[in-house]
Amino acid sequence: MEKKTVTIDPVTRIExxxxxxxxLDEKGHVTRARFHVTDxxxxxxxxxxxxxxxxxxxxxxxxxICPVSHMLASAKAGDAILGVHxxxxxxxxxxxxxxxxxxxxxALSFFHLSAPDLLLGMESDPQERNILGLVSRYPxxxxxxxxxxxxxxxxxxVLGGKSxxxxxxxxxxxxxxxxxxxxxxxxxxxxxxIDITERTLELYREKIEGFSGEIEHxxxxxxxxxxxxxxxxxxEHYDGVLRVMDGGGKILEKGAPPENYRDIFSEGVExxxxxxxxxxxPLGPQEGLYRVGPLARLNVCDRAGTPRADRVLxxxxxxxxxxxxxxxxxHMHEARLIEILFCLEKIxxxxxxxHITGTHVRSHAGVNARAxxxxxxxxxxxxxxxxxxxxxxxxxxxxxxxxxxxxxxxxNRTILQIARAxxxxxxxxxxxxxxxxxxxxxxDPCLSCSTHVVGRHASRVELLGPSGGLLRxxxxx
Amino acid sequence: MSSTPSGKIRLATVWLSGCSGCHxxxxxxxxxxxxxxxxxxxxxxxxxxxxxxPPEVDVVLVExxxxxxxxxEMAGILREQSRIVVALGDCAVTGNVPAMRNGxxxxxxxxxxxxxxxxxxxPGLSSGSExxxxxxxxxxxxxxxxxxxxxxxxxxxxxxxxxALKALLKGERVVLEQGMCRFG
Numbered sequence: 001m002e003k004k005t006v007t008i009d010p011v012t013r014i015e016x017x018x019x020x021x022x023x024l025d026e027k028g029h030v031t032r033a034r035f036h037v038t039d040x041x042x043x044x045x046x047x048x049x050x051x052x053x054x055x056x057x058x059x060x061x062x063x064x065i066c067p068v069s070h071m072l073a074s075a076k077a078g079d080a081i082l083g084v085h086x087x088x089x090x091x092x093x094x095x096x097x098x099x100x101x102x103x104x105x106x107a108l109s110f111f112h113l114s115a116p117d118l119l120l121g122m123e124s125d126p127q128e129r130n131i132l133g134l135v136s137r138y139p140x141x142x143x144x145x146x147x148x149x150x151x152x153x154x155x156x157x158v159l160g161g162k163s164x165x166x167x168x169x170x171x172x173x174x175x176x177x178x179x180x181x182x183x184x185x186x187x188x189x190x191x192x193x194i195d196i197t198e199r200t201l202e203l204y205r206e207k208i209e210g211f212s213g214e215i216e217h218x219x220x221x222x223x224x225x226x227x228x229x230x231x232x233x234x235x236e237h238y239d240g241v242l243r244v245m246d247g248g249g250k251i252l253e254k255g256a257p258p259e260n261y262r263d264i265f266s267e268g269v270e271x272x273x274x275x276x277x278x279x280x281x282p283l284g285p286q287e288g289l290y291r292v293g294p295l296a297r298l299n300v301c302d303r304a305g306t307p308r309a310d311r312v313l314x315x316x317x318x319x320x321x322x323x324x325x326x327x328x329x330x331h332m333h334e335a336r337l338i339e340i341l342f343c344l345e346k347i348x349x350x351x352x353x354x355h356i357t358g359t360h361v362r363s364h365a366g367v368n369a370r371a372x373x374x375x376x377x378x379x380x381x382x383x384x385x386x387x388x389x390x391x392x393x394x395x396x397x398x399x400x401x402x403x404x405x406x407x408x409x410x411x412n413r414t415i416l417q418i419a420r421a422x423x424x425x426x427x428x429x430x431x432x433x434x435x436x437x438x439x440x441x442x443x444d445p446c447l448s449c450s451t452h453v454v455g456r457h458a459s460r461v462e463l464l465g466p467s468g469g470l471l472r473x474x475x476x477x
Numbered sequence: 478m479s480s481t482p483s484g485k486i487r488l489a490t491v492w493l494s495g496c497s498g499c500h501x502x503x504x505x506x507x508x509x510x511x512x513x514x515x516x517x518x519x520x521x522x523x524x525x526x527x528x529x530x531p532p533e534v535d536v537v538l539v540e541x542x543x544x545x546x547x548x549x550e551m552a553g554i555l556r557e558q559s560r561i562v563v564a565l566g567d568c569a570v571t572g573n574v575p576a577m578r579n580g581x582x583x584x585x586x587x588x589x590x591x592x593x594x595x596x597x598x599x600p601g602l603s604s605g606s607e608x609x610x611x612x613x614x615x616x617x618x619x620x621x622x623x624x625x626x627x628x629x630x631x632x633x634x635x636x637x638x639x640x641a642l643k644a645l646l647k648g649e650r651v652v653l654e655q656g657m658c659r660f661g
Contacts (some may be wrong), residue, residue, distance in 0.1 A: 008528075009528065010523070010528065012522075012523055012524075012525065012526050012528070013523065013524060013525075013526065014523070015497050016497070017492070036608055037608075038545075038547070038608050038609060039494055039544065039545065039548075040544075040545075040587075040590075040600070040601050040608075040611060041494060041544070041574070041575050041578065041615075042578045042581075042586050042587075042590055044590055045578065045581060045586050045589060045590060046574075046577040046578045046581075058574070058577075061496050061498070061573075061574045061631070062496060063496050063497065063498075064495070064496040064497040064498025064499065064500065064501045064502075064632065065497055065498075065501060067496070067498065108501075108504070112504065112524065113524075126526040126527065127526075127527070129525075129526050130519065130524055130525040130526060131510075131524060132510075132514050132519055132525075135510075135511060135514050136514075139511075142511075143508075143511070146507050146508065146510065146511075147507075149504070149507075150505075150507045153505055163501075163502075163505055163635075164498045164501045164502050164505070164632050165498055165631055165632065434526065
């Protein structure tokens, strides 16, 4: 048998354009696995010279699944440029729409994209392995998924006017308050959504008893974890401080101001992907591999901070080995369901706030600072928008650090781990290839947001496997 | 219109250079998806696992602008193999956000975003590498292949998509109500 390259193109049931290439040796063993991001739109450049007021609307077009996260990160960068505190009601409304966004995005990832693998089987019939296949075989689960996603989308629509790309958050606050007449109908959505989430968690726990091989090999490795936490150490998605934890649970950064991210991270570039490769600067590109997103957030927080979510978080921590943070990326599925529950509880709590329908929702100012950073926990992880403007507020420089970029090194390591565990060296089956794709799906990457610039390169690093083979190489800054 | 043994319409969705927002709006049909499932078979697209574009597709919904060589080739294939091509959303209809880069030469654009030194070149600059080469400009779908139906919006409302699909299922012309004919 000759050396050959196998390509999975495109990777389906993910957000964005990506493909996987596997390089096989003479014996048919996978020696290299790479995940390539294959589309490029160049947001950093095309935003230059636009007024920063337009940025929430433009950057939300980066991604149709998490437009609200981009809109809010952008508006927060704009708040910093204005130098204002936004009104308390606007702050609560922004949190509200963001929790709704997490609900719909996580529901999409779990039900529409990953559940076909989890319920029908990783190696099941590819014709049926999709959300409509679920409708035939597990109609109740499919309906639950559609409904849960709909609840998130509905809250976004009521607040922002549209379920995809609402034009609502702006530097200084939000455009329109929540009408008191809408409050009751929103509250009414929550109990059913909580029921759906809790019964899905139960179903998931039953199903994964048959997934011990996947749990072991779908990206189970020690790494760093990064996420925002509230000042009190609770689960946080809108504000707070940056926490970085190592694979043993030691906190490396306990409360870094998010705007200092350039001191904490650096990134590499590869000619084979439009997505860059960030790492934790103090430890360098090998030891500095970190993960973000639902798993990382549940690892770095001390507790969730709501009763139901705290209960299931406690159970989630059964996956810890010797008290170390949960290291298996496969558990991101469960982590998403836990976060949905948390968000629903927070939405309900916030809708009961006496001031939520207040009408003072926007602070007005001009350009008071020439730069601003907005950071948020998007569904897939920490998202940074960093703008420099001139005195007129025209954008001079944009840097976007997106969640899927943070996980790039981890995704590449995961598919190699799966390839080695499930490849049998003799034949490449469709089911085997779908396993590789599922390795990407667990990170739920959002590849549409694929480019950004930080610094310049200094040298090239090669990462060698235990056998001395080249695992990957990249430029470091 | 009917071309599968089960009597179902063969629907494909394609995602060129866009944000997936139009696909999200398609999913916003929510419970209507269950109804549609009775009449259509989803044969290709980012939500299903068939990798190649199949022959004899009845209707294809195309999201996104044509931004690179691979997408241009895909546009040709989907036109060739589908009876009705629908430009879904503003990027497919006008170029929209992806076309905002069109004023910049591709080389400058890529080199400023991927500052690679030492003789390496940035991804996307030339053919033959593992990522496709960018076209000099991002184009609306109709600039590359003939299009039968245009559904504007960023994204088009789920109702717009639903009403277009209903008309196509009945073999009727797509006529959009006043409120559905909007950009943005």
